[in-house]
Amino acid sequence: MADNQERHYNILKLNRAFAISSLVFFAVWILVFVYDFQRPWKKYQIEFRKLEIEKIRQDLYAESAALEKNSNYNQLVEELSAAEKKLTVRQNELDEIVQQLEILDAELYKNNQLYQFAKADLDVLKYEYEKSQFGHGGSENAGEEYGGLNIHVNKYYLDVQETESRIETVKSQERKIRKYIDEAKNSLTTLTRENSLLKRRLTKVDPEAMSFANKIGNIVRDLPVIDFIDPYYEVKQVVVKGLEEDLIYMGMPKVDRCMTCHVGIDKAGFEDAPQPYKTHPKLDFIVGPSSAHPLSEFGCTSCHAGRGRGTRFYTTAHSPNDQETAHRWEKELGWEPMHYWENPMLPKRYTEAGCYKCHSGNMPLKEAETLSLGLSVFEKAGCYACHQVDRWNDLPKPGPSLYHLASKTNKDWTYKWIFEPRSFRHNTWMPHFFKKGNNSDPEDLKRTEQEVLAMTEYLFSTATPYKTANVDYAGDQEKGRVLVNSLGCKGCHQIQPEPDSEYDPSVDAIRTEQGPNLISLGSKVNRQWLLGWLKNPYSYHPDTKMPNLRLSDQEAADIAAYLLADKNKTFDQLAVPSVNESIVDRISADFLSQLLRQDQVARRLEDMEISEKLNYAGEKLIGNYGCYSCHNIAGFEGKKPIGTSLNVEGSKLISKLDFAFWHDEIPHTKWDWFYAKVDKPETFDLIPNDDGTYAVKELPSLDKSRMPHYGLTDKEIDALVTLIMGLVKDEIPESKLPEKTPAYLAVTKGERFIHTNNCLGCHKIDGEGGAIWTATAAWLGEVAGSENSEDISLVQSFSPPLLNTEGRKVQPDWLLDWFQNVSMIRPHLQVRMPSYDFTHQEWNGVIDYFQSKDGLSLTYENPHSFSQASNSYLAGQKVQEEGACINCHFYGAMKPRQDALTWAPNLVLTKERLRPDWLIEWFNNPQSVMPGTKMPAPYIPVDEPINDVIEYWGTEVATFVGDTTAMLYTLVDWMWGLEGVEDVSAIVKAHIESQGYGFITEDEDEWEDEEW
Amino acid sequence: MAEQTKKSFLEKAAESQVWKSIFRGGGVPRNRRQRMMSVLNSVFLHLHPVRLPKHAVKLKFTWCMGGLSFFIFLILTISGILLMFYYRPTIEYAYTDIIDLAEQVPFGIMRELHRWGAHAMVITVWLHMFRVFMTGSYKPPREFNWTVGVILLLLTLMLSFTGYLLPWDQLAIWAITVGSNMARAAPFLGHEGPGASLLAIGDINFITMASDARFALIGGRFMGEAALLRFYVLHCIGLPFIIMIFMSIHFWRVRKDGGISTPV
Amino acid sequence: MDSFKEIVNYISNPTILFTTVVLVFPFIFPPSDWFEKWHRRLGLHHLWGTKFIVIAMLGMVAFFMYGLGDYNFQKIVLKPDNVPISGLIFLVAFFTWLAMNQAYKNDERLNAGEKPNEYFEAPNDKVLVWPDLVYVELISLIIASAFLLVWSIGLPAPIEEPANPTESPNPAKAPWYFLGLQEMLVYFDPWMAGVVIPSLILVGLMAIPYIDRNPENSGFFSYNRRRLAISVFMFGWLVLWLMLIIVGTFLRGPNWNIFGPFEYWDIHKLEALTNINVSEIIYIKWLNKGLPDSIIIREIWGISILLGYFLILPPLLAKTFLKDMYARLGSVRYSVFIVLILIAITLPIKMYLRWMFNLKYIIAIPEYFFNF
């Protein structure tokens, strides 16, 4: 019984405790295994496998059906069975051959072994022999032995060779017998390749199509624990070479596992599958293996951002596109924002931000509409003026110069304009600095009114006079209206009195907003100023983008009359407050006290006249609000812009963005912050209340957010946010970037130049641009009725020309010359190519752009040589005659036969202007070069029977039958021989004044009833 | 004899020479002697005496905290060795390897086990100390073993602290930065500590930013690759080695100082 | 319920929390007869009864469940690395109770002249290790392993943004077990909080058996006979160590400001920084003149205070309040003990000086990085 005394616990109880805890422990281990086995991505791969099987089965079904229908296939199958029959007849022969082959193979094996062994012995002897030669002893008769053995070896070698050749003979016999069947099989294989490919793919994924062993293997490979060896369901990943996740001192290799769940991302055919199985859109462009951005090279997160290594919905840092998606994700996928990753996935609407890091040179970016709009808005709204971004470093200020403001308008207008620009022009790009959320209470309004008065005072007191020629023609409003509509003003300007409720911002829409909306100018500008400006904008502001349209004095007067007739009565009646000295004192004191003590400030203010105070405050305020960033203002030359540089704003850490009191209202993402900041810049000066109203933070006036309101639409803000998110500091290796060839650089530089100067407001290049077309249509409606304005081909022919293939088209010397000295080319056009004051270098950049875009790099070309006595020239004469080019083209002073409506360039110009190579391309198919052009492909009798040609076209033409290019060159030769007047403008003018265009109009009175 | 002739395979195996050579005594101990022998003959069990005062087997008295501390240390050792197969202590890979453990590596749960085990060990060690204090078990003759225990507590914290850096994420480096910045202020040894400026001969200052205690700890002026490597080596080799020595002493002294403390 | 949250937020302020705890502490763990008397009168000994622990545990669970409904509470409590501390709160509460419960029972037995529960008559009362101990151990280990595995499945280990040495998170916190030290940084310079105090804690812990060396009353839970030792230890362990960790973990937010458990961690929250040094109080506030150039003259007041604290106070105490103890310990042990205790007490003293007088440093010699 000693035992019992030495025990404490009841062993049965302990056993029970042990049993229970062991069971629990076991259960926990099971749980661990389940947890480890049931990875969240697995169910997606299982689901996708079903989809894939379904799809391959369908494809296979379709392919088999097609095969059965294919007569060729059926024939081949028959041939094959016939061949097989033939083979059975010769079966005995074949059997014999097989037997022979077996014997021969055995012999070969034996001989080969003998040979190899003998050779090994020989090598040993060879060494022995050489060593004996060296004088270190060794066997005396090594030489002899070596020689003997060598003969032996050679004999074996011959044996082997002989056996081999015998085998070859036998085999060729076999081949002969099997020939038909092999041929039939081969052609059948090519035909059924697609089919067997599909079958093979199916056997890999579809258990039903697998062999029994594979079926078992298919199950076993994915069993728990065993599945670490070679599972079907596995984490898939792309290691993106060269691209790294940005760390501070070290990049870590980028690994993207997105395709673990997005299994179908690079497989065509799942375009309509639900997420996450969907195929990536535009597979030929992105992700596809042969696209410019293959998945294996670029991965996913290099564009989309996100946590590529993650394999769960949450740990991959997905970002919802909107609140609704967020709620759905929360409910269905347990999503929450991933705060522990600096660059979460870009939501769908900002995805194009990812394009910018590699393609920052272009404008617009093809296939990236939102980003392009962002670039366009950024430039147009002048964001770059306050926020430095390298791309726009060289651009002049976006706003007009205010050096000679007093000559342009008056103080009252200026005051009212600065205070509330959109009350004058509803869609102006000049932003609102005042009446914002943070400066709108009555006290603020009183103060800001005085601020604007002070700034106005400063602008006018520093303005220097602008000398204009004193022209004083009486203008005709109506003529002015037609001129504004027809000259091309509307490539850059709108005249839109009321806001357009359906305004849909786009790169193209913004092109017509290059210059201001020309409404209510009568309330704004001085007539003398306007005349001077219209005649030569550069004389007022050398950096202006407004070009010189070479207007006559009369034209300028007409346009001025038209523009000045429009006045904004409501705006005119707005009151301008009077100066309130005590408020001005306070404003001045705010600035003075930055430098001086309180008592010094008081003394300074006592010494100052009111006008001095206004000027002082005005200058300081202009500096404070950063007006000088956008406008040239006296006294602010060379000052740095006031905004934060945005060069790498997209890489800014989110902790550097201050959400102030908005942490509940604005989702904690960079893009939502940027959106709020652009949408309502003073947001973070405000304090939101639960009922949707807000209070304003206690801030001294000078500490308030100064960023103004631009009145942008949601689409524009989204576009800007896309751009900002794209301004990142990621280092991209050269290998991943578009190759920086001289041509690439020229094209990107040119694209930007062309965008900045709004060439595409008028011209269309490769389908992009041509914003002026609506204005052309309006003008056509004006002069030829709505019937004609609706005819898009007519609108095209009266709009500035398409510039497709411009580089291949024109001779660069001529183009440079012409740019600097514009003259008439298309006699029917009213719209005018303006004269720009670009430098040689800038024009050369444009020409380089055209040429590089067209794959050329020529600077000098041999002139096209021809002889007027040649067959070619004479044939050309005949071809042009038959083709009746004179119907539409000027031949020097010779007018076209048809009405002005159909007119086309003077062919005398061609030899200096166009390149012969391009002309051939052009003649071959004008519509493929310039879609919509009225130029027909000249008819050449190249395919006709030679006798017919001789009879009808003459012997010279007949020489070229069968050679299209040569035949078309006859036209080139002929044109090079064409002499005559180059400038036909006077003839054109006279003709149009007397006979008009000859539009086919539908007169209203054709209907004969005037009821409606 | 006659009644028991058939023996099961297991019984036969238990009588074999191989079995007996490994498990002395063999079989389930059923009487007092066997029970005593099973403790005496086992290298693991003979940490314990053969017999104990009754209260020493009561959970209420010991809370089993010392035993658990040791056991968790074993779990940490095993899971830590498994982690070492995947983890590379370079700033290029450390972080991504940790992500991989969570996202992709089979039984990546070892990392959770290791991390939570580490936290649990700190707690069990504290509670063990608390229990020892509350029962007055530090008193002579066990005063030296208490001191060893304090050293073990310190080593436990240092192990946890060095391991904290290894994931190389923000949480890690800033926690360690905050911790190791203290070294900068160590009197005399830290370059911002009192008295450091006195350790100078003429103009030559011996304690500078690049030669003080913090520099020695993290292998540089900033938290970087060197710090990671130093902490890794300390965490995986240095400190476990030391703690095992002190644990041996601790266990040895428990027996040598009279076993578990008892009321006199 | 919002008012409840506000109340909790309000009392979470360390000034209130700490003052309350310090005031209540001696009544819960009475170090002397007088406190003991009030301890009984106030019925605080019921804290160690079985009923109380059930109520307390349920109450704490209810509080956490309630709190988890709040976004801000949830965010800080469910942060993976903070979960062990929530566990720690429960564990420490339970084990403190368990220890004290047994201690009180033993105290009663001793008072009644009986032997403590743990007493045994060697050798008859001994039990065999196999199976009683090893079996229990085995079961504990299995349960502990199962618990760790469940914890590992249920709570993914944290992995935040990749390390960025140029971008410190706000707040940047040390590992949780060092947050008590980090909390001290508010009141002490790093060399004190980070080096001297931790070293002294270790030294102090090691010194315990050499100061309290009476082998009596060991080997069993008891309170009454060791009440001073336990009271002092409990103050250090529960108040100065664990409570500061909890404050540092749950209540310290951006810019190391205090945030209630239900309060949003607003990075903009400001606390006025108006702390001044003793020298400034004396020379500028009281004497209305500039600080003297000489460091010695400038800091002479602070140095005197400190010297007084460490050199004059111990003998004074030895002569008065701690006469018995001095006699018992002898001069060396007494000195070690009293210096350690005095240093430990500087922490609450400095806390209160900070809260009441905005005192920054008693001695401020930034020239030599010597601030106290």
Added chain:
Amino acid sequence: MVWIYTEEIVNNNIIKILILSSVLTFGFAGDIQGKITFDGKAPKMKLLRMDADPVCVANNEVAPRKEWLILDENNGLKNVLVFVKESSTGSLAGDFNPTENPAVIDQNGCMYVPHVLGVMVGQKLDILNSDGTMHNIHALPKVNKEFNKAMPRSKKRMTVQFDKSEAPFKVKCDVHPWMGAFIGVFDHPYFAVTGDDGSYVISGLEPGVYVIEAWHEKLGSQTANVTVGDSAANFTFTKPKKPKKK
């Protein structure tokens, strides 16, 4: 009982009649026909001025007029393109081989004959030049490939074809701006252009219900659901409403 019985008989008969009639309808009919008329006072077509090309003047015995609205005495509207737009039974789906016979458009007297024309995808379209002058035929499709080919007086015939079905688009001559014709391209043979009296027949249709569209170059288009074999599917056009001039 009797009452119930009677009703059953009645019901059975109704069903039989229905089946019979539907069999008749679906079994035998195959045409859709009708007439297009213009309602309202017709404008007078203006004379065309062809002075620019003497050949054109010479090739017309009667001075040519515009021809966008040609009516007979019963207001039957010529040159309306009527075609099956979609089928409710789906029997339009399927491959139709293009008619072997080429469609023809002639340039005669500097006018296109016919003025409106339908062709099938892949069907050959012969373009004739009966004038002894140079024409260019400029087709302005949006879906198909645009072309613009010169036809000098010697070139009497040219053949083109279209690859994709497309709503009617304009064909014009840039040399003679008054010349215009319209071509619709279909992937099925079910279209017709109204004749002088405004009538049309679309034949060969499977039985069923179809959506028929009648398209006129200026008066817009109208659609109707038509069952094969129904009485004539007629459309009436009126003067289009024009937006007021700004």
